Amino acid sequence: MNLSERFAFLAEWYDPNASLCRRYELLFYPADGSVEMHDVKNRRTFLKRTKYEDLRVEDLFIGNRVNVFSRQLVLVDYADQYTARQLGSRKENELIQFVTSGPVIAMEILRDDAICEWKKLLGPANSGLARTEAPESIRALFGTDSIKNAAHGPDSFASAAREMELFFPSSGGCGPKNTAKFTDCTLCIIKPHAINEGLLGKILMAIRDACFNISAIQMFNMDRANVEEFYEVYKGVVSEYTEMVTELYSGPCVAIEIQQNNAAKTFREFCGPADPEIARHLRPKTLRAVFGKTKIQNAVHCTDLPEDGLLEVQYFFKILDN
Template sequence: MNVAERYVFVVEWYDPNASLLRRYDLLYYPVDGSVEMHDLKNHRVFLKRTPYESVHLQDLFIGNRVTIFSRQLHLIDYGDQYTARQLCNRKEKTLALLKPDAVPHAGEIIDIINKAGFKISKLKMMMLSRKEATDFYVDHLSKPLYNELIQFITSGPVIAMEILGNDAVNEWKKLIGPANPCVACTDFPETIRAKFGTDSVRNTVHGPDSFATAAKELELFFPSSGSGGPVNTAKFTNCTCCIIKPHAISEGLLGKILIAIRDAGFEISAMQMFYMDQVNVEEFYEVYKGVVAEFSDMVTELYSGPCVALEIQQNNTTKTFRELCGPADPEIARHLRPGTLRAIFGKNRIQNAVHCTDLPEDGLLEVQYFFKILEN
């Protein structure tokens, strides 16, 4: 490895104290995993070169977010031509769409996506209007199954994801298999459609055929303006809130946690990935300030990367969702409640896999915070 080799990215960081979006050059030295930052506005060194074990070369691609010393940095561009030439072909993004018949198997499919090496950078459970469905299926207008496709895709919630990976468009198409699940079962039995599909309409998942189509479809589900797009599926009734924490997302545990929640008999009625900043997290956790000794560390964890918020329907009269989560300390949970989410997936009191609403009367307020206030 070239000792002098370095890669440069332009990154943005939202400074909550000044309410400003600040821009830096982020330099990464692969020889020792060290990082350095330069303030682009003031033309000065912001962070001297220092080793930082939590950032790796595979994390550095346009559109991704990395956290360095509690600052969540959004990589928006290459900082020089050398970096652009060396790294521009490494990562690609595409749409992974779970159709209504796939939603009950969302945990298994997301687990397959993670194990295949994809990174989920956006995720939202949503309901498509007829107009959104016709926009999505505009290229199928002349096909015999067109009306059936429109009817099915609007019959229930879908889960849209932006996934990132090497040659993502082609690799995702390989992973999902042929459009006809019968053909998939025969010729490609390990594919998603072979495992979960029924017929050419109810074939569980969709993937764009080209990079251009992927860009167009991602814009439909996740508009670049940051607003609009299909509505979320939150019901705001008889509900409680669950947040799957950033460490669990980065460790590839999202699918497994969704499976555990479903298998415990709980319905997930809304789901969305959020990138929170310090101000949002402190506002959300305000009730714990001055009460919980680890408050500062709790805040840092929740904005250290993407989290996934869930609206859980509290229909189970024999067991509350909080009981499924278990004690806040995973070590205690493993001794007293070994079957709980925190016992199975948690690491310590801060990285304990999930947040859940403590008081029943706060469930709706927490759900509204994510699915009404933050989304808007």
């Protein structure tokens, strides 16, 4: 081990007594686990080099919060090029490898002061620290460490705009490829009224708890022409056709590719009768019985015929998505 090696970070600490954010240079020496701090503004030593066993190299990455002798510091930047090369590339490579190891879900979240409020809900980047400082946060509840920390959120308006453009291009082009498999599949649509009533999460959990595999999911705003084309098979057959069309383009809906053996039949049984009142009498644990209101606002659409499962999935995840 290189005994002279050190890593340097710019760190911020909020001083509650002065209501000021103070900036320090934090030096960490991995050979003996010692730390040193310098006051950036006043250009003086704040903490002489001292051994500190509660800090590890794994804790040192931008955005993390570390405790040094009971003082909580936020690591905001690298203080020299050596640290950036040595630790920045290592952390970034680990993160890239994990994020690209499987599917992710990207969401646009709207509310007042959305970036700040989402960061509060997420909690500290290190899930271990989150469990101490923000035990009800997303990363505390669902994360394991600083890489597998459940969810990401941008730190600034600029970052948010850049990331939104990556996943949801303003030019109208396509973002990253969706995850639809187009094999052994059927379609589920969570209808606009259910989205508006805040039932999306509950319905997804019910589908997951019933051991169905959600292999693709995406939100769509459909226009009347698309809905009429999709529901064409019901025209002249179902008396509620016009109302069905109106409901499906009344707001955003969520399309889901479900994978399962004999997917269309099995999932249709799980959805239950189209009329929620009948479902509550005959199949009280089905999706429509639990979440449906009327025969039109019955929470979900599901594929009726096995031979239509793939066609309906393709309509959303190949035709509409492109």
